[in-house]
Each structure stands twice: as structure tokens, then as C-alpha cells.
Amino acid sequence: MSDDSQRPIVVKKIKKGGHGHHGGAWKIAYADFVTAMMAFFLLMWLLGSSTKGDLRGIADYFQNPFKVALNGGSGAGDSTSVLQGGGLDISKKAGEFRRTNDPGDKRILGDLKKKLEDALKNAAGKLGQYKDQILLDITPEGLRVQIVDQQNRPMFKSGSAQMEGYAADILKEIAAILNEVPNRLSLSGHTDSAGFSTGDKSYSNWELSADRANASRRQLITGGLASEKMLRVVGLADSVPFDKDNPANPVNRRISIIVLNKEAEENIMKLAGKQAGDAAEVTDPAAAIAAGAAPAAAAGTPAADAKP
Secondary structure (H helix, E strand, O other), rough: OOOOHOOOOOOOOOOOOOOOOOOHHHHHHHHHHHHHHHHHHHHHHHHHHHOOHHHHHHHHHHOOOHHHHHHOOOOOOOOOOOOOOOOOOOOOOOOOOOOOHHHHHHHHHHHHHHHHHHHOOOOOOOHHHHHHEEEEEEEOOOEEEEEEEEEEEEOEEEOOOOOOHHHHHHHHHHHHHHHOOOOOEEEEEEEEOOOOOOOOOOOOOHHHHHHHHHHHHHHHHOOOOOOHHHEEEOOOOOOOOOOOOOOOHHHHHHEEEEOOOHHHHHHHHHHHHOOOOOOOOOOOHHHHHHOOOOOOOOOOOOOOOOOO
């Protein structure tokens, strides 16, 4: 037997590697996580409290901001939802829902829309005969009445502002109805994408759309519309197509009349450098157009191969 006392004693020392001090790094990561979750919660809350019209308006704005800003429409934020939020006005201190029109405006425009719809349903009436060419909708600016061209029934002679007889009859009928409300009007002319042979260097779709808008303004006044009710007359050429997928579609040639709500009227007056009710003379040409003055006819004549 061996003597255990003669065996060497081996002592194993485990040297632990030195890890750096963790400190508060995990706290920073946790704070970032909480911040991200809070931002996500706020985003979900905003989306959940927005109406379908608001969401559609946001989407339309990013797709075509120029169209929404100028022309409004069903994709510009107007909502048909019955439940329109949980408060009064998001721009105020209380509530979550933003109202763009006062109840008086909504009632007036709603009644006017119904009266026009009834007139369109009357097949024996002048408006009823052309109901397929008259479109009604509510926009953020007010009630919009659009008179569009059809392939075989244009409102104007080809390449000119000379109005066809049936278009004059439509505007006379509309004028009598629009004159029954106190609201002021905005009128815009639109063309399709087909241009003149001279391009934009002389007489172009811009002048043509403005001339057609003013021809429509004069016809409305002839039909009994009070001249002071016209606040804005503009020509937009083919910049805001009705059918953006087919710029040459005849429906893009149209006259758009908007019965303005009070908010839209005030905004137009502010852009023109005036306050509502201010009768001061407007000397700036751009302001004059915005305030409803008729621009002078553009020089030049359409080319021989001008388009409608």
C-alpha cells in the first residue's frame, strides 16, 4: 500500500474572466422599447378615432395633393360615418372630432342638394333630360355641381367658349335654384388633355378653360343668378382630371360649380387679401380672379385643328 502522505497536493485555481460592468445599458434599451410602444399606441389611437372619410382624405392627399387642395371631393376628407368621433373639435381644447361646417351650412346645402336631385329625377324637366351629365356631391368647400361632356353631347363648340343651346338651358335652370340660397359660388372650367397645335405658347387649354368658365358665369347671371354671389372664377385646363386614368375622356371637359360654405368663403377672401363683407376695390389681378372678377379674354385664336 502506498503512503498517501507522500502524494503531491495539487491545488486548482479557477481564474474567472473579468466581464465589464453592465451598468444601466439595459435601462436605455427598455426606455427605447417603452417609447416605441407609446408611439405605436398613439398611432393606433389616432387611426381608430379618425373617420373613414378622414383616412381616405389623407390617402388621397399623398396620392394627388394638387387635386385635393383645388377640387376637394369624396376623397378629400368628407365622411359619411354616422359616428363621427367623441368630441367637438380636435383644434379646440375639448374633444376629438373636427367639424368643418356649421349646422346652418349643412342644413342649407343638404336641402339644396335634395332640391337639385328632385329636379334631376323629373324626366319632363330640363334638368331631368340631362341628368347623366350633371353630378352632385358634398366636398369640404360645399355642394359641388358638375356638368360634364359626353362623347356626342359637348357643352361647347370644339376648341372655343361658344356654348351649345342645351348647356345654356342647364345653367339657366341651375341658376334659378342656386339663387334661392345665400351662399356664394366658386366656378371652375376644365378641359381634357388634348391640346392646341401651338402648345402653351399662345392660346391653350388654360385660356380655353378660363373662357368657358366665364361664359358659364355669364349664362348663370342671365338665368337670374345675382352677380354678387359669384366669388371665384378660374380655369384649370387639364390639371385636375375627372378621370385621371384616361385624360382624354370627354368627362374631363366640365364646368364645376361649388356652393361655398362659410368657412370656404372666408378662406377665399383671406387668400384674396380681403375680409368677408369688405367691399374695397381689388387691384391685384390674381386677387381679382380669386374674388370673382372676370379675367380679360386672352389674346390669340385657336389653331385650325383645335380640339374640343
